[in-house]
Amino acid sequence: xxxxxxxxxxxxTMKKRIMFIFASGTLVPFICVALLSYHTMxxxxxGNLESSVRSNLKQAELSLEKTISNxxxxxxxxxxxxxxxxxxxxxxxxxxxxxxAVLTEEINTELNLISFTNPTIGLMMYYSQAKGTYxxxxxxxxxxYEINGLPLLAEYFRISYFGPHISNExxxxxxxxxALRKVDLPGDPDDMYVYVESGFKMTPSxxxxxxxxxxxxxxxxxxxxxxxxxxxxxxxxxxxxNDSRGNNGSGLLNGYYxxxxxxxxxxxxxxxxxxxxxxxxxxxxxxxxxxxxxLFLAVSLLIAWFLWKMVYIPLQQFNHQIKSITQRSTxxxxxxxxxxxxxxxxxxxxxxxxxxxxxxIQEVEVKxxxxxxxxxxxxxxxxxxxxxxxxxxxxxxxxxxNGQKDIDxxxxxxxxxxxxxxxxxxxxxxxxxxxxxxxQYLTLQQIRYDFAFDVRIHVDDDVLDIAIPRFxxxxxxxxxxxxxxxxxxxxxxxxxxxxxxxxxxxxxxGAGISEEEIAKLLHQKQVEQQxxxxxxxxxxxxxxxxxxxxxxxxxxxxxxxxxxxxxxxKLPSMEVLPND
Numbered sequence: 001x002x003x004x005x006x007x008x009x010x011x012x013t014m015k016k017r018i019m020f021i022f023a024s025g026t027l028v029p030f031i032c033v034a035l036l037s038y039h040t041m042x043x044x045x046x047g048n049l050e051s052s053v054r055s056n057l058k059q060a061e062l063s064l065e066k067t068i069s070n071x072x073x074x075x076x077x078x079x080x081x082x083x084x085x086x087x088x089x090x091x092x093x094x095x096x097x098x099x100x101a102v103l104t105e106e107i108n109t110e111l112n113l114i115s116f117t118n119p120t121i122g123l124m125m126y127y128s129q130a131k132g133t134y135x136x137x138x139x140x141x142x143x144x145y146e147i148n149g150l151p152l153l154a155e156y157f158r159i160s161y162f163g164p165h166i167s168n169e170x171x172x173x174x175x176x177x178x179a180l181r182k183v184d185l186p187g188d189p190d191d192m193y194v195y196v197e198s199g200f201k202m203t204p205s206x207x208x209x210x211x212x213x214x215x216x217x218x219x220x221x222x223x224x225x226x227x228x229x230x231x232x233x234x235x236x237x238x239x240x241x242n243d244s245r246g247n248n249g250s251g252l253l254n255g256y257y258x259x260x261x262x263x264x265x266x267x268x269x270x271x272x273x274x275x276x277x278x279x280x281x282x283x284x285x286x287x288x289x290x291x292x293x294x295l296f297l298a299v300s301l302l303i304a305w306f307l308w309k310m311v312y313i314p315l316q317q318f319n320h321q322i323k324s325i326t327q328r329s330t331x332x333x334x335x336x337x338x339x340x341x342x343x344x345x346x347x348x349x350x351x352x353x354x355x356x357x358x359x360x361i362q363e364v365e366v367k368x369x370x371x372x373x374x375x376x377x378x379x380x381x382x383x384x385x386x387x388x389x390x391x392x393x394x395x396x397x398x399x400x401x402n403g404q405k406d407i408d409x410x411x412x413x414x415x416x417x418x419x420x421x422x423x424x425x426x427x428x429x430x431x432x433x434x435x436x437x438x439x440q441y442l443t444l445q446q447i448r449y450d451f452a453f454d455v456r457i458h459v460d461d462d463v464l465d466i467a468i469p470r471f472x473x474x475x476x477x478x479x480x481x482x483x484x485x486x487x488x489x490x491x492x493x494x495x496x497x498x499x500x501x502x503x504x505x506x507x508x509x510g511a512g513i514s515e516e517e518i519a520k521l522l523h524q525k526q527v528e529q530q531x532x533x534x535x536x537x538x539x540x541x542x543x544x545x546x547x548x549x550x551x552x553x554x555x556x557x558x559x560x561x562x563x564x565x566x567x568x569x570k571l572p573s574m575e576v577l578p579n580d
Contacts, residue, residue, distance in 0.1 A: 026300035034289050053215070053271050057261035060217070060269045064177070067120065067198045068154075068161055068265070071179035074114060074121055075159065078194040079183050084110050085194075088126060088136070088183075111138050122176055122197040123169045126183070129191045140170040147195060150178065151227045151237065153219065154267050158182045164219065164228040167197055174199060175228075215273050216256075222266035231256075231272060241270065314343035321350050372547050406447060413443040429470035431463050431495055431502070438477050438493070445481065453481070454490035463497050468571055469548050472541045473504065476567050479521060479538055480508040497573060504569040512561040521557065545571065 079085045084107055091103040115121060115138050125137035127147060134141060150162035163177035176197045183192040216230035220241050229235045234254045245251050249260045256272040263269075276283075400408055416437075435457060442455055455477075473493075480491045485508060494505045513521075521538040538555070545553040552572045559565035 021304075026296055030293065030296050034293070053259045053273065054261070056215075057259060057269055057271050060271075061261045061263050064219075064267075064269065065263055065265070067177055068179070070118065070120055071161070071177065071196050071198050072159065074118060074124065075179050075181040075194045075196050077114060078124065078126070078196070079181055084114075085183060107136055111136060114138075120198050122167060122172065122199050124194075124196050127180070127193045127195045129193055134195070139172075142168050142170045147180065153177070153221050153227050154265050155222075156265075167199075168195075169197065172199075215271055218258075218270035218272065220260075220268040220270060224268070227267075235272070314347070317343075317347060318350065321347065321354060324354065369547070372543065410444065410447045413440045413447075416440045428467050430465050431459065431468055432465060434468065434470070434473045435459055435464075435495070437471075438473050441474050441477065453485065455493065456490060457493045459493075459495040460497060463495055463502060463573075466502060466573060468502065469544050472544055472569070473506075475538055475541050476504075476506045476569065479567070480506055480510070480565065485510055500573050502571040502573055504571070506567040506569075507564065509564040512559045512563055512565055513557075514559075514561065518557045518559060522555070541569070545569070 077084055078088075087103050087107050087110075091100055091107065094100055094103070111124060115124065123137065123139050123141065125134045125141065127134045129148075134145075145168040147168070150165050153161045153163055155161070159179060159181040161177065161179050164175040165178070167174055167176040168178075176199055178195065178197045181194045181196075183194055217228070218226055218230070218235055218241060219228040221227050224241050224243065226235055226237050226239050226241055229237050234256065235241070242253065243249075243251065243258075243260060245253065249262075251258055252275070255275050257275060257278045258273075259271045261269050261271075439457075442453055446453055477491065477493065485491060489508060489510050492505075492507045494503075494507075496503050522542055523539060538557075542555050545555060549572060554568075554570045556568040556570075557565065558568070
């Protein structure tokens with residue numbers, strides 16, 4: 001793993017290295033602190049939570065014990081040892097109607113007094129288990145009341161405690177805890193019991209939510225059987241609670257953390273907390289740490305990005321300045337200040353060097369242009385035009401005097417062509433003059449080969465007087481005659497204007513030429529091209545337009561073997577040529 005990290009750093013860009021170093025330097029200490037604080041926080045939260053649950057359980061246990069104790073006290077008053085029990089025994093054993101009426105009134109009065117002085121006591125009555133009847137009930141009893149099937153909580157000598165269960169009082173559907181005490185009245189041969197209910201709602205510590213509605217409760221009898229359950233789907237009533245996996249009265253069962261508190265009477269109260277809720281505080285802390293981690297990461301990466309920009313922008317400026325040196329068309333601009341002294345000094349030095357290089361390049365360009373002009377002049381003035389044209393003029397008059405019309409026409413055309421091509425009229429011409437020149441050239445070729453060439457020339461009127469370099473159409477036409485014309489062939493010359501450019505198209509339907517021959521036409525030297533006619537060559541045209549227009553003009557040749565060749569010459573539309 002360490003080698004992989006080292007290899008990654010060695011191969012990474014400067015931006016990635018800076019961000020990796022900053023992220024590592026910031027996040028590693030943060031992660032260590034977060035892990036340590038999580039362990040500490042987890043211990044504290046677990047201890048506080050368990051302490052709170054234990055406290056709640058103890059309060060619930062004391063509340064239940066108090067309720068059971070109160071039930072026991074009230075049931076004792078109703079039993080034979082109590083004052084009411086004795087009167088009930090006297091009532092059941094007396095045959096005197098008046099005495100029975102007096103005793104009944106006294107019993108009801110004392111029952112009302114007990115209910116008034118014990119607000120936590122609900123239904124009270126005497127219950128005959130053998131007959132299934134009741135008497136002296138303090139409130140109205142439900143028609144479908146049930147006592148034998150109540151959930152047993154604890155059982156001692158002569159008394160049993162039930163619950164929590166739904167009250168047997170007619171208009172009460174609350175959970176209650178009840179007690180059933182055997183009376184054993186001497187005058188009653190049947191079993192007689194005292195049934196007393198306590199309002200379970202009067203012990204709010206059982207249902208009070210100490211964990212924001214996330215705690216549930218179980219009440220276990222002396223045999224660990226579930227007598228009451230807040231979550232019957234996971235802990236059904238009348239099943240036995242398995243606390244064997246617990247440790248010190250707590251554990252994890254069915255997705256719940258449980259805590260148990262056992263009373264002195266043997267029954268138990270169990271608090272259940274769902275696992276997710278138990279870890280809710282921890283999860284909340286983890287989420288906060290994740291947000292804090294992302295914040296630290298964002299700040300770290302932002303600082304790394306700012307640092308990278310402090311290095312990247314100067315490097316970008318260096319790269320831009322170096323590129324501008326190699327691009328001749330790029331104007332030399334002043335180097336902007338980066339406001340970092342070291343980089344500003346280096347950029348200033350680079351600017352000085354760039355200026356010196358630019359001056360050297362311009363000097364070389366001037367020298368090269370001069371040499372190109374000399375080569376063009378050399379091509380144009382290889383023959384003394386004044387002597388040649390005077391001689392041809394003499395031949396012309398001799399032909400006229402001797403009636404040689406063909407010779408006369410030949411000499412006149414040749415004289416005009418040479419006067420245009422070799423005459424000292426400068427390098428600038430017009431499209432009109434160029435077209436007239438190629439017409440004279442075609443006349444000479446027709447007389448020479450005694451063949452009528454099919455050359456179709458079409459020129460837009462609005463381009464006839466536009467200035468172009470002299471002697472650029474004849475080499476193109478000569479190339480078409482030499483490479484493309486046959487018995488049924490023709491050459492089509494079109495000159496027009498399109499989107500600010502002069503478009504000259506020369507098309508022939510000849511045999512076509514290959515890519516290798518096209519390259520030779522455009523790039524081989526003039527001496528090699530002088531095989532055909534007066535051909536100074538296509539390379540001359542290319543060099544001429546490059547010398548006059550730079551990159552604003554272009555010469556293209558498209559050809560397909562057996563179908564023909566097309567030459568495209570595209571020139572910018574200018575009134576005066578740039579190098580005049």
